[in-house]
Amino acid sequence: MTLFDVVFKGNDAVYGLTEGAINDAIAKYGEEKAVGFPDTAYCLPCYYSVTGVKVTNLKELKEALGVVKTLMTREQKLNDAFMSGVATALCAEFIEALKYIDGAAPYAEPYYGHLADAIIRELGVPLVTGDIPGVAVILGKAPTAEDAVALVKSYQAQGILVTLVGECIEQCQSLGLNMGYGVRVVPLGADVTSVIHVVSVALRAALIFGNVEPGDSASLMKYTMERVPAFVNAFAPLNEVIVACGAGAIALGFPVITNEETFRVPKSLIVQKDVSKFNATSLEARDIKIKITKIDIPVAFASAYEGEIIRRGDMQVEFDGSRVDCFELVHNRDMSEIEDHHFELIGPDFDEFPVGSKQSIGYIVEVAGKNMQADFEPVFERKFHSYINCIEGVMHTGQRDMIRIRISKATFEAGFRAKDLAEVLYARIKSEFDAVVDKCQVKIYTKAEDCTKLRHEMAIPMFDKRDERLSSLTDETVDVYYSCIMCQAFSPSHVCVVTPERLGLCGAVSWFDAKATNELDPAGPCQVITKERPINELIGEYEDVNEAVRKFSQGALEDVSLYSIMEKPMTSCGCFECICGIEPFSNGVIIANREYAGMTPLGMSFSELASMTGGGVQTPGFMGHGKHFIASKKFMKAEGGVERIVWMPKDLKDTVAEKLNATAKELYGIDNFTDMIGDETIATDPETLVAFLTEKGHPALGLDPLM
Amino acid sequence: MPFNRKPQKFNASIREVEIGVGEKAIKIGGENVFPFYTFDGDLGNTPKVGVEISDLGLDNPVPGISAYYEGCTTAAEMAKKAAEMEGADFLALSLEGGDPNGANKSVDELIAVVKEVAEAVDLPLVVEGSKNVEKDSELLPKVAEALQGKNVLILSAKEENYKAIGAAAGLAYNQKVGAESAVDINLAKQLNVVTTQLGVKPESIVMNVGTATAGYGYEYVVSTMDRIKAAALSQSDATLQMPIITPVSAETWGVKESISEEADAPEWGSREERAIAMEIETAAADLMAGSNAVILRHPQSVATIAKMIKELA
Amino acid sequence: MALNGIQIFKLTPKKNCKECGCPTCMAFSMKVAQGALELSKCPYMSQEALDSLSEATAPPMKSIKVGAGDNEYTLGGETVLYRHEKTFVSKTRYAVSVCTDMADDAAEAKLAEVSKVDYERIGEQMKVEMVYVNCGSGASADKYVELVKKAAATGRTLVLGVKDVEIAKAALEVCKDGKPVLNGADASNYAEMSKVATDAGVVLGVSGANLDELYDTVAALEKSGNKNLVLDTTGATIKETFANTVEVRRAALKNEDRTFGYPSIVNVSRLARDDRHMAQALASVFTMKYGSIVVLPGMDYADALPLYGLRQNLFTDPQKPMKVAPGVYPLNGADENSIIVTTVDFALTYFVVSGELERSGVPINLVINDAGGLSVLTSWAAGKFSSGSIAKFFKEEVEGKLKCRKMIIPGKVAVLKGDLESKLPGWEIIVAPREAVELVKFFKDMQANGEL
Structure with missing residues (x-):
């Protein structure tokens, strides 16, 4: 027998029962007898949601059953099985409705049966906010009463609403479990048909909260699938009726997890033999994330501690990457490789180190998620500094394998150990990056030999790989760019277009950062910009980019080029690291950085240049940019590229020399290009500068006129 | 040669939002011109004026306000009196007593006040929360529930609690949702986007894009509203076409110009006159920048601003 | 362009x-x-x-100078309709109105009132800059000249509201050195009025029954060579005045119609009549929307405090935030032993923080650092609000003046705590909450814990 056959058989059985029950009721009460549930405006809720037709009496119920029959097609196809599942659920609703005839109260303590509209309105809010992260439907008899209670409690602890159907209720009762709507454990009823009362909640939620039109079953199922985080835990043994009901649940998007060895349908019908793992399996299957509200460590965690300095005398232990092998790492893994919230300490804990000693440490935060990408690793990793510093009595500096951590005596004495460090990393990553991180576990290594080995064999190769990816990434090799409007608060019309080779002009937003920001906060300041319709490849003008710029500047800006400072240059806000401006007498550009307070050969200081260039206005010939953009091959590519640079402050020149020289070598075959570039020790007026450039044979002098 | 008029015509307009039920229900928004630019086109619904009362009664009132509410002992009595105020289009009930850092009244206690006030008046009702995001996410859904069928505007859902308040007010109980952001067009837009993603209909959203008293960083308010109206009308940005409500009094009555007694600042003259002027001049500026509704306290301010709107519209 | x-x-x-x-x-x-x-x-x-x-x-809107010496003001010269587009350059100037129809003592009382409002706010002196002297119908030249003389004695720049050419001439005789505005030209008298204004070397105010008439009159004046004008956009009603004022400004800046490229005069006094509160509302309206000179029925502190605050905010450069002077600001009766709170000189930060501190009721010395007028995080990021700059400021400006050695720093720059402790030996550094609204509670808690 196929799974389909089982569903069909269960469906037929329930249909037969329903038909009999309705006929009996008509015989007993007559066709005009009213049917319905108390305290709901949507009678009968499930049938009404699916068909848009209300049922008020037995005659209409009988007609409705005829409609249900039409759903029960019998081809060996998924849709037939789903529809039969829905038909089974509707039959269950009819049977339950009959129980309420004549204002009967068929459910007595502890059973709830039908739930009123008011409860749905009340539940809807915490469901939408995630305060109730999920709805569990537990059905049947657990292997033991203890198993049942443990499972219920595990959900309860996560804030998940639990509904119970069948013998598990008695099991919980037998162990004295406190149940009731108030504690979010709702026993529905002893019969399997009482499961319809939770389905009814889900469907009415779609009508009330999803603005779904009754009868629009496609939208209905889309809503329950996307917005109602329910799932079913069905204990063995499963009969055909339960399987048919399960098909109905799956049709609504609710996965069924069971401990019976039965058919398996990926993501929908999942076999988990170990009942103690129902919770984890269910959460993963339904993609439910539990919010972390508190970090459970023995000392305080707050931004107020970010600037604490731990002095040598106050220090319990120190991990110093400049002396011994240390590293910190975020590692993207496969979902199956990670057990959420797992922590492992490999080596001695903090209390095993001599007071004031210098030790090795390596911590790896392993993450996994459906939307996780390896490109986010460094974005998360950069946050470690702030996370760890926010712990009272813990100081962190540096990054990658050049970290230093000090733990104060007071914090150590309060009981702070390796697991607490792991807990902070786990909790922060999970809450800040919950959009992409589904699972996270932390490993901390404290043995010197492990740290040495892992640092050289794992961490450094990963860092190198990332750097390589970053440097090999070009504007041409990606499909999209990103907008960034983080600074529109004070520069209303400015829009940064962030590309791999042109980071945000503040210097703080790389293409990766923008991409991560977009993924984490899709309605946020960084939006995807396509680049499918080039207008002029030389200056880097695209129709898509122009459209985006127009939209994000609210029409203040018409068009921009990515690679020219003369034609439609990108605008500048106020927070650029550097400004470049054309120096007409040498046919090149000078660059001034924010830190440079002196005069430039243009006759304007940085702040004068800034006042003319900022504010989101296009100023041909002048442009704000980040420091890293200077060595980019896209730096004023339209005007010839970096060989136009004729002057920059000495400190800036020293900072960018290595990369800039490499770029100049690659593009023009010039060695030690920075030696040809003037600085404030050489010239702060155009005449002296031109003389210097002439002496050095600077290439800009021979290029096409800039204007 | 006559002057060549060039009216600014837009294809887009601000959404119309109805608050309240019955004869006294009001509509705000609906314009497709800049604020009061009647010479360009249709102003839609004229901006509306609300009177603010508080669950805490009168706090450090000026004589004119004390006199106006003389004899009132409950919020409901004050509400009745406020509803009679000349120029009042709606009533705004502030639940500031819920602030955990202040009186910290319980949700039940406040809901009782809300119900009492709602029963006392037939003017459309705007309910302002405690300003504490955690408390509001508990309190305001209850308010939305308690006032089912009254079509009230709930102020406000913020970035931190829009889900709870938006879902309760906008979805579960069919009220209107106030979306409050901090004086930044992009934050306002983002909040509208996520609130509509929640399922709240755009026509159920009114924005509070942040406010300030004239002189206190007010330029940000002006630029934010100017830019929002421009984006909504000239760029047809549907995510910014919600009408704007500005709780003016909550800001203006807190600055030192409105608080200092005459004894502390004799050259400044009557405290009451100063407080009225702060309220009137800030409200007038808000309306010029694009507010579709303002919330005020003093009867003189309410009458003056209502008259000004009538004159300009 | x-x-x-x-x-x-x-x-x-x-x-x-x-x-x-x-x-x-x-x-x-x-x-x-x-x-x-x-x-x-x-x-x-x-x-x-x-x-x-x-x-x-050539600018789309002319810059017109009125007044003389310290009372010289530039009107107009705007290039944008919205302050976020660039900057509004010429502040709205306020005039108090007197008229020959007023009883002598009432006019004198009004003029005496003009100098009462005079105060500084964030580096700007706030006062009534002008007096509008209106010539009522049927008033004699003598009576008007008398009033003009009294008005001139206030030292304010005058705007002469007079339609009669001879009376205007007589009035200018006694006040032309102060470079008043002669607001008297209309379709019926512009040629003569223009000559009077030009001869006296003063700016001419032009009005019209409607915008078309105003437009034609301005065009005729320009043709005759007088481009030293301001336009009185006051109409019969508030609504009409608002329309006129906006249309004129928009024509000049948006539609590049330079005939209307002049500053405006809006006579709120005439529109609001005796309604002082309506005058306040309209003063605000026409400060927001394009009044260059706004004529008011009077100005006391109640009128002034919000109005000048609004104007100060509106006419700031959106790229250059307003700054308050660095230094020690004692609040709630603080003395040299009171606890110290420190923050940046960005005016908005100052107002928000000082407001909350005042609400706390705790005696506090608020120390404002020179941070380039930027907000806390921006100035910190720009290196203008660093442990170095704070330590230097405290050593030079604070340690000699105050005895308390407890400093509360903004929560957003908690990272500075350690550095500050090492750079300022003997100081205890306390980190405040991240948002100013939490300050009242913060101090309440400190009090409860006996930390104050």
Whole structure:
């Protein structure tokens, strides 16, 4: 027998029962007898949601059953099985409705049966906010009463609403479990048909909260699938009726997890033999994330501690990457490789180190998620500094394998150990990056030999790989760019277009950062910009980019080029690291950085240049940019590229020399290009500068006129 | 040669939002011109004026306000009196007593006040929360529930609690949702986007894009509203076409110009006159920048601003 | 369309002679493009270049100077309709109105009131800049001149509201050195009025029964060579006045119709009549929407405090935030032993923080650092609010004045705590909450814990 056959058989059985029950009721009460549930405006809720037709009496119920029959097609196809599942659920609703005839109260303590509209309105809010992260439907008899209670409690602890159907209720009762709507454990009823009362909640939620039109079953199922985080835990043994009901649940998007060895349908019908793992399996299957509200460590965690300095005398232990092998790492893994919230300490804990000693440490935060990408690793990793510093009595500096951590005596004495460090990393990553991180576990290594080995064999190769990816990434090799409007608060019309080779002009937003920001906060300041319709490849003008710029500047800006400072240059806000401006007498550009307070050969200081260039206005010939953009091959590519640079402050020149020289070598075959570039020790007026450039044979002098 | 008029015509307009039920229900928004630019086109619904009362009664009132509410002992009595105020289009009930850092009244206690006030008046009702995001996410859904069928505007859902308040007010109980952001067009837009993603209909959203008293960083308010109206009308940005409500009094009555007694600042003259002027001049500026509704306290301010709107519209 | 710096540079002699006061021709060009310098400062511009540039760089709205000496004010010269687009450059100026129809003592009382409002707010002196002297119908020249003399005695710049050419001439005789505005031209008398104004060397105010008439009158005046004008946009009703004022400004700036490219006079006093509160509302309206001179029935502190605050905010450069002077600000009766809170000199930060501190009721010395007028995080990121700069400021300006050695720093720069402790030995550094609204509770908690 196929799974389909089982569903069909269960469906037929329930249909037969329903038909009999309705006929009996008509015989007993007559066709005009009213049917319905108390305290709901949507009678009968499930049938009404699916068909848009209300049922008020037995005659209409009988007609409705005829409609249900039409759903029960019998081809060996998924849709037939789903529809039969829905038909089974509707039959269950009819049977339950009959129980309420004549204002009967068929459910007595502890059973709830039908739930009123008011409860749905009340539940809807915490469901939408995630305060109730999920709805569990537990059905049947657990292997033991203890198993049942443990499972219920595990959900309860996560804030998940639990509904119970069948013998598990008695099991919980037998162990004295406190149940009731108030504690979010709702026993529905002893019969399997009482499961319809939770389905009814889900469907009415779609009508009330999803603005779904009754009868629009496609939208209905889309809503329950996307917005109602329910799932079913069905204990063995499963009969055909339960399987048919399960098909109905799956049709609504609710996965069924069971401990019976039965058919398996990926993501929908999942076999988990170990009942103690129902919770984890269910959460993963339904993609439910539990919010972390508190970090459970023995000392305080707050931004107020970010600037604490731990002095040598106050220090319990120190991990110093400049002396011994240390590293910190975020590692993207496969979902199956990670057990959420797992922590492992490999080596001695903090209390095993001599007071004031210098030790090795390596911590790896392993993450996994459906939307996780390896490109986010460094974005998360950069946050470690702030996370760890926010712990009272813990100081962190540096990054990658050049970290230093000090733990104060007071914090150590309060009981702070390796697991607490792991807990902070786990909790922060999970809450800040919950959009992409589904699972996270932390490993901390404290043995010197492990740290040495892992640092050289794992961490450094990963860092190198990332750097390589970053440097090999070009504007041409990606499909999209990103907008960034983080600074529109004070520069209303400015829009940064962030590309791999042109980071945000503040210097703080790389293409990766923008991409991560977009993924984490899709309605946020960084939006995807396509680049499918080039207008002029030389200056880097695209129709898509122009459209985006127009939209994000609210029409203040018409068009921009990515690679020219003369034609439609990108605008500048106020927070650029550097400004470049054309120096007409040498046919090149000078660059001034924010830190440079002196005069430039243009006759304007940085702040004068800034006042003319900022504010989101296009100023041909002048442009704000980040420091890293200077060595980019896209730096004023339209005007010839970096060989136009004729002057920059000495400190800036020293900072960018290595990369800039490499770029100049690659593009023009010039060695030690920075030696040809003037600085404030050489010239702060155009005449002296031109003389210097002439002496050095600077290439800009021979290029096409800039204007 | 006559002057060549060039009216600014837009294809887009601000959404119309109805608050309240019955004869006294009001509509705000609906314009497709800049604020009061009647010479360009249709102003839609004229901006509306609300009177603010508080669950805490009168706090450090000026004589004119004390006199106006003389004899009132409950919020409901004050509400009745406020509803009679000349120029009042709606009533705004502030639940500031819920602030955990202040009186910290319980949700039940406040809901009782809300119900009492709602029963006392037939003017459309705007309910302002405690300003504490955690408390509001508990309190305001209850308010939305308690006032089912009254079509009230709930102020406000913020970035931190829009889900709870938006879902309760906008979805579960069919009220209107106030979306409050901090004086930044992009934050306002983002909040509208996520609130509509929640399922709240755009026509159920009114924005509070942040406010300030004239002189206190007010330029940000002006630029934010100017830019929002421009984006909504000239760029047809549907995510910014919600009408704007500005709780003016909550800001203006807190600055030192409105608080200092005459004894502390004799050259400044009557405290009451100063407080009225702060309220009137800030409200007038808000309306010029694009507010579709303002919330005020003093009867003189309410009458003056209502008259000004009538004159300009 | 305005020219950019590069376009202007192309027309300069490119010799870096420095005679214009700029180190290079490029610097000069950029300043001209910004409107910070006149093109004529360059002695070597060719006539051809000047001609081609003056048309392109001519502002859409003229800058008109009124008043003399310390009371000289520039009106107009705006280039944008919204402050976020660039900057509003010329503040709205306020005039208090007196009229020959008023009883002598009432007019004198009003004039005496003019000087009462005079105070400083964030580095700006706030006062009534002008007096509008209206000539009621049927008033004699003597009576008017008498009132003008009294008004001139206030030392304020005058706006003469007079339609009679002879009376205007007589009035100007006694006050023309103060460069008043002669607000008296209309379709019926503009030629004569224009001559009176030109002869006296003063700005002429023009009005019309409607915008069309105003437009024609201005066009005729311009044709006759008088471009030293302001436009009285006051209409019969509030609604009409608002429409006129907006239409005139919009025509000039958006539609580049230079006939309306002049500053405006809005006579709120006439519109609000005796309704003082309506006058307040309208003062606000026409400060927001394009009044260059707004004429009010009076000005006391109640009128002034919000109005000048609004104007100060509105006319700030959106790229240059308002700053308060660095220094120690004692609050709630603080003395030298009171606890210290420190933050940046960004005016908005100052107002928000000082407001909350005042609400706390705790005696506090608020120390404002020189952080370039930027907000806490921005100035910190720009290195203008660092442990170094704070420590230096405290050593130089605070340690000598105050005895308390407890400093509360903004929560957003908690990272500075350690550095500050090492740079300021003997100081205890306490981190405040991240948001100012939490300060009241923060101090309440400190009090409860006996930390104050």
